[in-house]
Amino acid sequence: MNAEQIKALLEQVKSGKTAVDAAFERLKTLPYEDLGHSKIDHHRQVRSGYPEVIYCQGKTKDQIADIVKCMLDRGSNILATRACEKMYNKVKELTDKAVYHRVARIIEIKQQETTIPQTTIAVVSAGTSDIPVAEEAAVTAEALGNKVDRTYDVGVAGIHRLMGHIGLIRKARVIVVCAGMEGALASVVGGLVDKPIIAVPTSIGYGANFGGISALLGMLTSCANGISVVNIDNGFGAGYVASMINKL
Numbered sequence: 298m299n300a301e302q303i304k305a306l307l308e309q310v311k312s313g314k315t316a317v318d319a320a321f322e323r324l325k326t327l328p329y330e331d332l333g334h335s336k337i338d339h340h341r342q343v344r345s346g347y348p349e350v351i352y353c354q355g356k357t358k359d360q361i362a363d364i365v366k367c368m369l370d371r372g373s374n375i376l377a378t379r380a381c382e383k384m385y386n387k388v389k390e391l392t393d394k395a396v397y398h399r400v401a402r403i404i405e406i407k408q409q410e411t412t413i414p415q416t417t418i419a420v421v422s423a424g425t426s427d428i429p430v431a432e433e434a435a436v437t438a439e440a441l442g443n444k445v446d447r448t449y450d451v452g453v454a455g456i457h458r459l460m461g462h463i464g465l466i467r468k469a470r471v472i473v474v475c476a477g478m479e480g481a482l483a484s485v486v487g488g489l490v491d492k493p494i495i496a497v498p499t500s501i502g503y504g505a506n507f508g509g510i511s512a513l514l515g516m517l518t519s520c521a522n523g524i525s526v527v528n529i530d531n532g533f534g535a536g537y538v539a540s541m542i543n544k545l
Contacts, residue, residue: 351377358387375406401432411442419469423452423476426501431475433532441540471542477501480512487521
């Protein structure tokens, strides 16, 4: 339940339209609901404005289905990250509203409309290989109710490609930059715009990339201002923070 739904329920109790016991039944699992293998934080939407997001990696298909069913009953919008096709097929048995974003590896179920701000989020990737992480950020931001402009494969090895799209990127309120290898694209973009940048190091690269460590360190030590850095391959985290900034 979100804050508006709770207030409406309390008004119904106040007016006598809903009995106290009936209201209690609806509220008793609000802090969290214990499924045995998982404890679903139903109160998170009240605290942060968006329901708990399901991280699928490491969970079984049945566990994910249990969690989704629990959240469906609440009427929440549902986002499940790092999901495979088999997980999606299991969830699809519960609702025909389930949509699978294959590149982003996200299952999305939309049950409530969200208010979309006029300002945009730009998601930029250095290479084509970085697109899965960039798409995780973009799909997350869109699911949270934002307009997203995508600019992909504009890394520093061919910097002229970036310059051909910089006008669109500058129009965004916040920019997500996903890059592997040495992660230099975040610094380059940071020197060209006056907007906050969320840099996402990806695990794309050869041996000395160390699974994204070189990109992470490069972004953390950037000389450009206005850059914050999330964890390696954490497109979801970048998309979520970008949404919070865009909706301020």
